Amino acid sequence: MSVSHVPGDAVDHPRSREFAAKVRAHHKELGHTEPQIRGVEAVTHLTRLVARLVQDFERAVHRPLGMTWAGFRIMNTLWIFGDLEQRQIARISGTSRASVSSALNTLEERGLVERRRERDDRRVVRVSLTPAGLALLHQAIEGQTAREHAWMAVLDDEEVSRLVVLLGRLVNQERPA
Template sequence: MSATEGLDYWSFVELASRRLRARVGDHDAAANRVLLSLNRASDIVTYDLEAAIHRPRGRSWSAYRLVFVVWLAGPIEPKTAALLTGMSRAAVSNLAKPLVDDGVLLRTPDPEDGRSVRLELSDAGREAIEETFRAQNEREAAWVDVLTPDEQETLVGLLNKLVTARDFGVRDRR
């Protein structure tokens, strides 16, 4: 039997820790384990939400994030949408075009700066995001119901601390 037979991701994290210790010696194994686990958990939840909620509606997770931000913060300039979604301006532009073509978003001239535009929801877009959010939030609740309300708050606090305690110049970029 090979050393990797029967591995799943979580047992791989343990294998990686043992092998890193043997191959590179002194390293921060706890930091490596935390970030491997954080990334994996994020990937699993994102994949599930996209597969269960967004793809069946003909959208992507990224499109949902953009429409969600426009819904709650809009009308909004694309550069601000990029900041709030964690996407590049080019990604926002590429996502906005089909959403405008599909009648979900409206792209209008910025009344304060004629060189810029604002993104806002159409009536159909507002109906779509409200329905999609309800489905998404139901799935979110199913994900976190294994945690007590106190554990949920602790996790949010820890993630906030992780992201805000250090300034590596990446906080506001994707």
């Protein structure tokens, strides 16, 4: 299967594909063991992949819809969990509180989310998607799902299933000591 990419993408840079080998060599020089080096390689690949995915999703899906990655993550979190307290959104979506506040201002100005104070405790602000927000989110989900499928096409179904299990174990573990 051929892999296509966008000019200017990370794989265009001649040193991009050398990165993992160079990381391995430098860690060997530091005297790290093979299990340590494999861990470094895995995390290096994951962080580089996340950066490439976010860039691709923003370029191909979210920007054309007038959205940002942070806005999409917040709206997706609200779609999955329903109304949430503003402070919960940052934790659940993996977005900083400052980014949540800024993104919510933009989303609210565009009529995509609604914030309201609780009657019993006016300090608590709850956020929900508006019908317009839900409609836009559904468009973004369709585009993103297509991009995700394109990215995963280099793996067969069994490999994807195994990767899902392994990544789930990593992401759902308690923070290592």
